[in-house]
Amino acid sequence: MTAAPVRTRGRILLSTPDVGTREQEMVAAAISSGWIAPLGPMVDAFEQRVAERCGRAHAVALSSGTAALHLALLEVGAGPGRAVVVPTMTFVATANAVTYTGAEPVFVDCDPDTGVLSPALLEEALTALAAEGTPVAAVVPVDLLGRCADYPVIEAVCARHGVPVVSDAAEALGASWQGRPAGSFGAVAALSFNGNKIMTTSGGGMLLTDDAATARRARHLSTQAREPAVHYEHTQVGYNYRLSNLLAALGLAQLERLDEMIGRRRALREQYAAMVEGVPGVRVFQREGDAVDNCWLTALLVDPTVTGWSVDDLRAALDAADIESRPLWKPMHRQPLFAGARGHLDGSADRLFATGLTLPSGSALTPDQVDEVLGTLAGFLEQHR
Structure with a gap:
């Protein structure tokens, strides 16, 4: 029998942040620039480079992947009286974001070999919901553990039912499917940069889309929906969802690596x-x-x-x-x-x-x-x- 080595260090964890001197340099540069509060040039650059990496026209840096999912679901019309189809094999954030909107999560099982959303059961679910007259705001495939869902098949199913796709690519940055990068699928997609993800901004996420109006509305809602006035003017409920310039600097260094x-x-x-x-x-x-x-x-x-x-x-x-x-x-x-x-x-x-x-x-x-x-x-x- 092979004996395990003797160790005196702390616990070995599943997936810890991988940071080094480059990250320190970039964060120090952000501090030296004076852009400490949320937003700033590092945020702008981080959004641009993530959008390029994922093949998207627009990216909106946010405080978490859950925030990105929440805003994405609001954009496609999720709300009370509507259903959102979600894989049952996922982290709770996917389903929680649905409940934030007031919509009902309807769970669908997975492919037994890959764990990603089953297109056959998705078809069954959408057919049943249509038959009972329940409007479906979106289907949210999840890219599980870094494996992209089968988007061409899933998108074809959703197109037949007239339902938009919101891609939960929180776990999959850097992966691809049939030549397209994770985050490039769906009307809107969400990434996560949580501390345990493939790359991190400590906490953080990104909303990705090819639609300029969607990106503009996400930016507006994520900054407390403040209207362009000299005083604080608000016509709708907004959220404090923006990523800070310091964390974006960390993300830029991580993206390089x-x-x-x-x-x-x-x-x-x-x-x-x-x-x-x-x-x-x-x-x-x-x-x-x-x-x-x-x-x-x-x-x-x-x-x-x-x-x-x-x-x-x-x-x-x-x-x-x-x-x-x-x-x-x-x-x-x-x-x-x-x-x-x-x-x-x-x-x-x-x-x-x-x-x-x-x-x-x-x-x-x-x-x-x-x-x-x-x-x-x-x-x-x-x-x-």
Whole structure:
């Protein structure tokens, strides 16, 4: 049996911020410029470069990915008396943004191999909602763990029903699908730069669109909907959603290093894949076709009827070694918050939640930390061979 290395450092986490001297330089430059308050030249430059990276005409830098989703949903008309179709396999922010508007989230299950929205079940859901006369404001596909949803198929389904697409690309910056970058799909898209994402601005997000009017309205609403008057004039409810110039400076530095950081995450996924290759009942989630993913988080799927052990057993072993791991997202239809919500489900998300475990995947992991995680995993697999 292979013994795990002995470590005296703190806990190894799933995905920590990867920052260095370039980030320090850019933030210091923003401070020296005097643009400390929200908005400023770093925000303008960050918006332009993210828009270029994602193939969009316009980008609006915001305080979070959730803020971007909220404003995107308002733009497409989400509100009381309307439904928004959301994958059940997602982080709660996707569904929360729907509830902010007063609309009803309707949950749809996922593809069992990739975890992204099932087009067949989406068709079923939209047909049922139309039959009962419930207007649908939007469908929100989620790019799960850095894998883009199948947008050409999903957009075709939505077009048949006259429903716009809002892309939740919070986890997928740097990924692509059929030659198009994450964030380029849908009438509006949302990115996240939270501290655990592929790149970070500490907190932050971005709304992406090709429509100038949409971008203009998002900017207006995100700055408390202040009207152009010498005094403070407001005709509608607005939000304090803008990103600060200092955080945009951090984002600009991170964007310079994005491909390098993705490369390190991919290299770690390859090591995980090599380790479990040939282990009956264990495989890397989303492995097939992952050449265009950003590998934000790598997860294993475990069939306990084959292995004789479960993801809970592996998680306990990693935890004993002070290594963080986490189940895949608990499906929204199983969250107490959404008890009784409507859904079109086939059990795929439930099975992924029961059999999936995300592993440390961050680009900031040191070689020693990677060796320790791999050593602990190898020791567990050997013990349970």
